[in-house]
Amino acid sequence: MKVGVADTTFARVNMGAIAINELKRHASVAIERTTVPGFKDLPVACKKLIEERGCDIVIALGMPGGQEKDKLCAHEASQGLMLAQLMTNHHIIEVFVHEDEAGDDQELAWLAERRTREHAENAVNLVLRPEVLTRMAGTGQRQGFKDAGPARQ
Numbered sequence: 001m002k003v004g005v006a007d008t009t010f011a012r013v014n015m016g017a018i019a020i021n022e023l024k025r026h027a028s029v030a031i032e033r034t035t036v037p038g039f040k041d042l043p044v045a046c047k048k049l050i051e052e053r054g055c056d057i058v059i060a061l062g063m064p065g066g067q068e069k070d071k072l073c074a075h076e077a078s079q080g081l082m083l084a085q086l087m088t089n090h091h092i093i094e095v096f097v098h099e100d101e102a103g104d105d106q107e108l109a110w111l112a113e114r115r116t117r118e119h120a121e122n123a124v125n126l127v128l129r130p131e132v133l134t135r136m137a138g139t140g141q142r143q144g145f146k147d148a149g150p151a152r153q
Ligand SMILES: Cc1nc2c(=O)[nH]c(=O)nc-2n(C[C@H](O)[C@H](O)[C@H](O)CO)c1C
Pocket: 008, 010, 011, 037, 038, 039, 040, 041, 062, 063, 064, 065, 066, 069, 070, 071, 073
């Protein structure tokens, strides 16, 4: 199995390094990494990781800033990532941590690390152990902040 890790220089946390560290904790996988300036550059970077570097799945790591134009661009980048998935028929796990989700730098660093680690584990499970995800169906998992948990009647 080969996992692609695509991250950005715009992000204020080294999310790529965290993802690689977490991937190695869960499986013996080959890893291909690429770093681009910002999240709008991620879709083609992910497509190239799949088509040219043979990745089975890619983790796309980005950090939208707090301004309105950043949020609009994040939506566009997200659509690009979905298109890249459909064009390649491979999963690209989008891990975006919005700067304004956190109250301060410390919480931003914590959130980026938690969300990245949890999604790195999801990526391994999606390809190698899909039954693990099926066992967690409907359990209200969240990546980063606390899980929502299952709804009760
Ligand atoms: C407005 C803007 N906001 C962000 C952002 O919040 N996060 C991010 O990663 N990148 C941003 N960028 C840069 C674009 O994603 C891209 O790198 C440039 O437009 C060059 O293609 C832009 C242009």
